[in-house]
Each structure stands twice: as C-alpha cells, then as structure tokens.
Amino acid sequence: MTRDDIDQKIFLDEIQKQEDQQIVEGIAHMANVVDAHNDYFSEFGIKKFYDMMETAIKDGREVIDGQHDRIAKDNTVINHYISDGKSPSSLTGKVYPKTCHIVAIKVHDKDEWEKWKTKKYNAFSWDFMARVIKRKAVISFAKQVFTKTSADDGHEHHAWLFYDNDGNFVKGYTSPELDSNGILHNHMIKNVTNTRENSHGKHRVL
Structure with missing residues (x-):
C-alpha cells in the first residue's frame, strides 16, 4: 500500500474498522474502474484474482505486507468475497458496489493496528506480476x-x-x-x- 498508489484510489473511504477486534475490511479492487495507474480489471479479472487468492489461502501462501515492502506482517485473512451490490457484509454490515473484491483481515500486531488507526495504512492494494497484452x-x-x-x-x-x-x-x-x-x-x-x-x-x- 504505497501512498502514491493510494492517493487516487476510489475506495479510500470504504475502509471499515472494528476497533474492538482489530479487524479491517475494504475493497481490494473494483471491476471496470480505472485505477491510479490507468489500468482496470474486467469482471473476469476480478474473479480470476479471487480464485488465486482463495487457492493461496487454502495452501497457506497468502502474504499481507505493508506498503508493498514484501515483508509479511502478522495479519490473517478472515474473509474475502466478490460483492453482489445488495448483500451486506457479514462482518461490518456494509453493502459494497457490485463486482468488488472485498477483503477482511485480522490485525494481530498492535503496532500494525496503530498504522491503520492513524491512516498510515488506509486502503488495500494488490501486488503481483502481470503480463499486459495490447489489443x-x-x-x-x-x-x-x-x-x-x-x-x-x-x-x-x-x-x-x-x-x-x-x-x-x-x-x-x-x-x-x-x-x-x-x-x-x-x-x-x-x-x-x-x-x-x-x-x-x-x-x-x-
């Protein structure tokens, strides 16, 4: 989650916190919306990344770092799903726009939680390698x-x-x-x- 990346993201005010449990939930990405890098994901792309994340979680390979430093933090993914635009989140009750990849994490480390509370961390961001094919x-x-x-x-x-x-x-x-x-x-x-x-x-x- 780099601050340059975050500056133009569409979902800054969508982050939901449950402070008593140190849980953070928000949009990881939304289909067909241009991001700060002038890229976007189709609905197929959102579903593909959901499937990749689901496999990584089952295999114990998911890593949540801070500001893309590639250093795993003491966090656990407790829920992730693709929103339908109607159903409220089971954790926060928030209804997200349709075809968003929603992620919720449990922040175990108090120092990391402080970064969420003070908005040093204020969004989720995917980090992965991709091949761009021009059409x-x-x-x-x-x-x-x-x-x-x-x-x-x-x-x-x-x-x-x-x-x-x-x-x-x-x-x-x-x-x-x-x-x-x-x-x-x-x-x-x-x-x-x-x-x-x-x-x-x-x-x-x-």
Whole structure:
C-alpha cells in the first residue's frame, strides 16, 4: 500500500474498522474502474484474482505486507468475497458496489493496528506480476457523462465529465452543494476517479 498508489484510489473511504477486534475490511479492487495507474480489471479479472487468492489461502501462501515492502506482517485473512451490490457484509454490515473484491483481515500486531488507526495504512492494494497484452478494439463511448460523487462530509455532488474524440478525459466539474458548515461550493474534477481537493475536501467520482 504505497501512498502514491493510494492517493487516487476510489475506495479510500470504504475502509471499515472494528476497533474492538482489530479487524479491517475494504475493497481490494473494483471491476471496470480505472485505477491510479490507468489500468482496470474486467469482471473476469476480478474473479480470476479471487480464485488465486482463495487457492493461496487454502495452501497457506497468502502474504499481507505493508506498503508493498514484501515483508509479511502478522495479519490473517478472515474473509474475502466478490460483492453482489445488495448483500451486506457479514462482518461490518456494509453493502459494497457490485463486482468488488472485498477483503477482511485480522490485525494481530498492535503496532500494525496503530498504522491503520492513524491512516498510515488506509486502503488495500494488490501486488503481483502481470503480463499486459495490447489489443485493438472498436468501441463507442459518450463524450459527456453525467454521474455523481461519493457522499463525504455529509454531502454529495452531481458530476459532469467530458471526453475528446479519442475517448481521453478532458475536464469535469460538479454541481454546487452545501457542505457540513452550510457553505455552497463545487469542485473541478482532476481525473475520472477524483475531484480536486479544496478547502471543502474532495470526493470520489462514481
């Protein structure tokens, strides 16, 4: 979980903690959503990685490190599943978006737990070797997309995203809304996953 990797991840505020049991649960990855490295996984890819993780757990080969340092920490995977968008987590009651790989771990080490509590660790991130195969495809896409942002600080925004003729993101902005202090504000959108941060915070683009 490197901080550079984490900065643009879509699931920062999805991390759920059960402090009395030192359990952390959150999204490891979501299908068809571009990440900070401009990559994405299909639903097939999410299922494939779920199967790989399931096999590693059964074989006792799963390793949970910190910030991709490749040093195993004293953590145990206690649950992982692919969300259906409707069923709540048996651990936290959270309903996650459809086709997310959800991971829950028990943090045994108190120093490691402190890093989760202080948000030095604030997301899950896969670490693996992959072979990228380039393919050409003919696709159709909308040059303007209307969506919404995550609900943060007690409010959310409508959002508009604009793309060029090649499908590249050009710009975006949100609707003006009131924050928790009753101040009307809006955000510019810096990429397809996040608004720009300002004095009112920032949001994920859904």
